[in-house]
Amino acid sequence: MEVKAEVRTAVVTGAARGIGMLISKRLMADGWRVAGCDISKEALEEAVAELGSGFSGFVMNVADPESVAAAVTQITDSQDGISCLVNNAGITRDNLLLRMDQAGWDAVLAVNLTGAMNVTKALLRTLLRARNSSIVNISSVVGIMGAPGQTNYAASKAGLIGFTKALGREVASRGVRVNAVAPGFIETEMTASLPEEVRRNYLSRIPMGALGLPEDVADAVAFLAGPSSKYITGVVLPVDGGLTT
């Protein structure tokens, strides 16, 4: 007789592409169902085709509270055992501060920081009821160290660290854990297109002498999402080859 395991669902934002899709895939390997949220319907359809039936797609613009509310209602109505949220959706609008316009600042803060808050707030009751649930915020080493041209991005990612720690304290007594992962320099389409000199400069600053893989980030997220980290809350876990040590 087949024993039916308890269904547990993770909500992942920015899930249709890049690291978000790899996080979804990794969580599914751990037995999670994934409610994947993304602003792009087309990208979600492709992700559903690639990841299969354990992945359900929901169109969501994290920066828009109405869009978040609508998607979260759909998710909570259709998915069982929601006990994890991964706030991964993020954008960059890199520019030197002297050249940065208000829109470039606002957009990055709205998606990366306020967006995470919007989704967290909309799902928090569900996560509180679930007990033994977890929230994983995708920050960045740039939020710890800074980087020229990324004042907006760094501020948003540092903001996520404060958000993680404050919320962690608010809900710790209810069995909801809140942690952050801070990826360093990771092999992505963006870093692949960097000039060789910039790439070498990056590598020279990393004690382990190599860029990370998106899978390395996904592994850290899976650890903080699941029961292996059940006594860990309020931490920022760098996945950076020693860059911030």
Place this chain on the structure above:
Amino acid sequence: MSLENRVTEIIVNKLGVKAEEVTPEAHFVTDLGADSLDQVELMMDFEDAFDLKISDEEASKLQTVGAVIGFLESKGISV
């Protein structure tokens, strides 16, 4: 079961207090030992139990057991 009894039951389950402590005058924080998150969760439990929405503004006024019962009655809730 009366509305009063149902509300009492929810409060007892949530806060782990004795039913006889849950008098209409009992204040959630000063008499029943609720912290701020307990209060929010209590409102959530009432919302679930009685299938209604309690706004933050309304919730902030519901500091005693009697206030909750009065509020639910004003919404036409019965058990």
